[in-house]
Amino acid sequence: MSGFPPYAPVxxxxxxxxxxxxxxxxxxxxATVREGGIDTARSVLGGISDxxxxxxxxxxxxxxxxxxxxGARVxxxxxxxxxxxxLRPFTPVTGAVHTAPATAGDLLFHIRAERADIVFEFERQLVDALGDAVTVDDETAGFRSFDRRDLLGFVDGTANPVGIEIAEAxxxxxxxxxxAGGSYVMTQKYVHPIAAWSALSTEAQEAVMGRTKADNIELDDAEDGQKAHKTLATIVDDAGAEHAIQRDNMPFGRPGAGEFGTYFLGYSRHLWVxxxxxxRMFIGNPPGLHDRLLDFSTPLTGSVFFxxxxEALDALAD
Incomplete structure (x- = not known):
């Protein structure tokens, strides 16, 4: 397959x-591409590698x-x-209690580095180059928290594929x-009522997540009734094959403003996964038994991209 070798060092x-x-x-x-901004957006995308x-x-x-x-629109x-x-726009999911909303967005830039100043400088140059060709819909700065834990205190991304399995997923x-060589991307920005979550006992939190908090050990699945987040987020097709995705979630927040959140970003070979x-999370499996994590995680955004x-990105500059 073409594209970045997903298991190679950068x-x-x-x-x-x-x-x-x-x-x-x-x-x-x-960001959303403004009227008349397509050519500029194409040029900037094609020049990202430089x-x-x-x-x-x-x-x-x-x-x-x-x-x-x-995104599909542009x-x-x-x-x-x-x-x-x-590829299609984000499809909202409405359950009996919680809803996953769709929000604006034509372009996604997932910028990563070990140094915050390197991320900042690259983003500055990127935004300067895009200029008034786009409107920024959301800008969220994430950080790695301890041993890859979210702000709820649990290790995130445990089920991610590893090594050469990443390409398949x-x-x-x-x-x-x-x-070929591209990937579907879904993003959602969640905020957490930390005080309400912290009021739960550790055992109650573990039951919601389906894993132990301290050492990240997977708990047994419930045979019927309410299922844990771990179970609802595991996708198995009709043939019994499990389909993994790559989660690059990161915490974000501003304690002084009472903001605590998780930015979900998933890469997948198939959007349907x-x-x-x-x-399964918002409607429930069986329907009516939604993912209890949603009682403590409210989605503010929802977007889909390819x-x-x-090589295909570089070719946009031609």
Whole structure:
């Protein structure tokens, strides 16, 4: 498959780094292309690899990467390629209690590095280049928390694929050859009522998550009735095959403003896998028994993008 080797180390920076290791810092930037801004957006996207080289040169060990995604609304005009087979706008999911909303966004820039100043400088140059061709819909700065824990205190991304399994889980293959090497991306920004979560006992929190808090050991699945988040977020098809996704979630927040959250970002070979995950969480399995984590995690945004391979992204500049 073409595109960034998802299990290789990042040396001096890279584009479309679908499986790059979690870094200390990240920015999730979502923007809408304004009328007349397509040509500028295309040019900037096609030049991202050069911008990465210029910024990463200051510290090649910072592992700077930027993965760019394009939404369905602007894909035909911007990419000038057929629509990826499963690409479409984010589909809201409405359950009896909770709803996953759809929000604006044509472009996604997932910027990662070990150093916050490297992330900042790359984003500054990116935003300057885009200028008034876009409107920024959301800009969220994330950070790695301890041993990859979210602000609820649990290890995040435990079920991520590893090594060569990442390519199988994340990268489109021969089923859509024009877009082979690319990946579907879903983003959601969640906020947490930390006081309410902290009021639960550790055992109650573990029952919601399906894992122990201290040592991240998986608990047994409930045979019937209410299922844990771990179970509802595991997708198995009709043939019994499990479908993993790559989660690059990061905590964010402002304690002084009472803001505590998790930015969910998932890469997948198939968009339907992430859609089914949301349906199991918000509607429930069986329906009516929603993921109890949603009682403590409120989604504010929801967007879908397709991240083309590094070669396809570079080709936009031609």
């Amino acid at each position: 040396v001096g920076g890279a584009t479309q780094a679908f499986g790059a290791p979690l870094t200390a810092n990240a920015v999730f930037l979502v 911008t990465i080289k210029a910024v990463a040169f200051r510290d090649p060990t910072s592992t700077l990467t930027c993965t760019a995604g394009i 894909w035909p005009e911007l990419a000038r390629l057929p629509l990826p087979a499963e 994340c990268l489109v293959g021969d089923e859509d050859p024009v877009h 992430m859609q089914r995950m949301l349906e 991240a083309p391979s590094a």
